Amino acid sequence: MSWSGAVSLQNVALDTAYSLRNLRFPRVTVADSQLSCISDGLVEVDLVIDRSEIKSVKPAGSGAVLTTDIDMAHAMAWPCPIDCHTHLDKGQVWPRSKNTDGSFEGASGVAYRESMGPAFTADVDTRVDFSLRTAYSHGTRAIRSHVDGNSINFSQVFDQLTELSNTWADRIILQLCPFSDVSDSIEWLSFLATRAAKQPYGVLSSFVYPTPRLDAQLDRVVQLADAKGLALDFHADEILNQESHCLRAIARSVLRNKFDGPVLVGHCCALSVQPAEEVSKTLDLVAAAGIGIVALPLCNAYLMDRHHAQTPRHRGTAPVHEARSRGIEVAIGSDNVRDASYW
Numbered sequence: 001m002s003w004s005g006a007v008s009l010q011n012v013a014l015d016t017a018y019s020l021r022n023l024r025f026p027r028v029t030v031a032d033s034q035l036s037c038i039s040d041g042l043v044e045v046d047l048v049i050d051r052s053e054i055k056s057v058k059p060a061g062s063g064a065v066l067t068t069d070i071d072m073a074h075a076m077a078w079p080c081p082i083d084c085h086t087h088l089d090k091g092q093v094w095p096r097s098k099n100t101d102g103s104f105e106g107a108s109g110v111a112y113r114e115s116m117g118p119a120f121t122a123d124v125d126t127r128v129d130f131s132l133r134t135a136y137s138h139g140t141r142a143i144r145s146h147v148d149g150n151s152i153n154f155s156q157v158f159d160q161l162t163e164l165s166n167t168w169a170d171r172i173i174l175q176l177c178p179f180s181d182v183s184d185s186i187e188w189l190s191f192l193a194t195r196a197a198k199q200p201y202g203v204l205s206s207f208v209y210p211t212p213r214l215d216a217q218l219d220r221v222v223q224l225a226d227a228k229g230l231a232l233d234f235h236a237d238e239i240l241n242q243e244s245h246c247l248r249a250i251a252r253s254v255l256r257n258k259f260d261g262p263v264l265v266g267h268c269c270a271l272s273v274q275p276a277e278e279v280s281k282t283l284d285l286v287a288a289a290g291i292g293i294v295a296l297p298l299c300n301a302y303l304m305d306r307h308h309a310q311t312p313r314h315r316g317t318a319p320v321h322e323a324r325s326r327g328i329e330v331a332i333g334s335d336n337v338r339d340a341s342y343w
């Protein structure tokens with residue numbers, strides 16, 4: 001069968017092998033190094049797909065033409081996005097919880113008050129479902145969301161989101177991470193870690209900022225994750241302070257404790273205002289520790305360097321090129337949506 005005009009892959013039966021010809025991919029998304037670029041970093045290929053699996057990738061014009069065949073006419077295809085840093089529990093509340101000065105401090109205060117109000121738990125599943133529907137309509141396949149570890153309603157919110165993740169499992173993988181504060185008590189950290197361990201992909205997340213006992217506090221979090229077989233996810237250095245070295249402290253803790261699970265660190269804004277030699281020193285440790293970095297450019301450009309009647313100059317973007325040049329895995333995430341941290 002060959003279709004001309006409007007093409008819909010939805011017409012292809014799930015148990016049918018089919019060929020797609022003349023399809024364009026960004027070169028970086030295709031492992032086959034034999035394919036040469038046609039232009040703008042694109043390769044053009046013929047594919048054979050059987051039961052949702054790509055069975056063959058050949059240069060355009062040389063692939064098999066099966067009975068069910070579609071000429072893609074040079075259309076582009078991208079892998080489904082994966083958003084590895086979000087806060088779905090807090091999102092979609094702007095109409096009732098505005099951040100009037102747009103600052104990080106303003107966002108923290110408004111978010112805290114919002115999380116304590118009855119509306120927060122009353123509509124959390126509606127708000128998260130809306131976020132999942134909008135992400136799905138843009139092709140997103142997997143999302144990691146932190147879930148605030150607020151002792152008043154954490155369990156209620158986490159249970160509701162767990163139920164939603166089950167409902168959405170065949171469309172979006174929703175990975176839920178209990179969100180701790182690095183200064184939390186060991187009892188509360190243990191409780192959150194236990195809840196994380198019951199998830200299909202256990203991740204404990206922690207907000208980290210300079211404290212007098214930071215190394216010891218980080219060691220507690222790392223050792224707890226190790227004991228429960230969890231991955232780790234940190235918010236670190238979300239501040240434009242040259243003296244903030246939380247990412248470096250996390251890397252040292254991971255190395256000190258010989259933690260070998262996945263570790264992701266988000267934000268890393270302070271590095272954008274630190275001298276190059278300080279950034280190098282930190283990134284060398286991050287590379288040695290096998291830590292990945294996620295930059296959150298939209299949210300941080302919104303929050304960083306906000307002062308009354310002064311144009312922001314520093315946007316707090318993590319040093320992604322410097323990280324990549326050391327082989328550090330780098331991602332870009334959304335962070336907050338339609339709440340006090342990002343409107």
Ligand SMILES: [Zn+2]
Nearest residue numbers: 086087235335
């Ligand atoms: Zn975040």
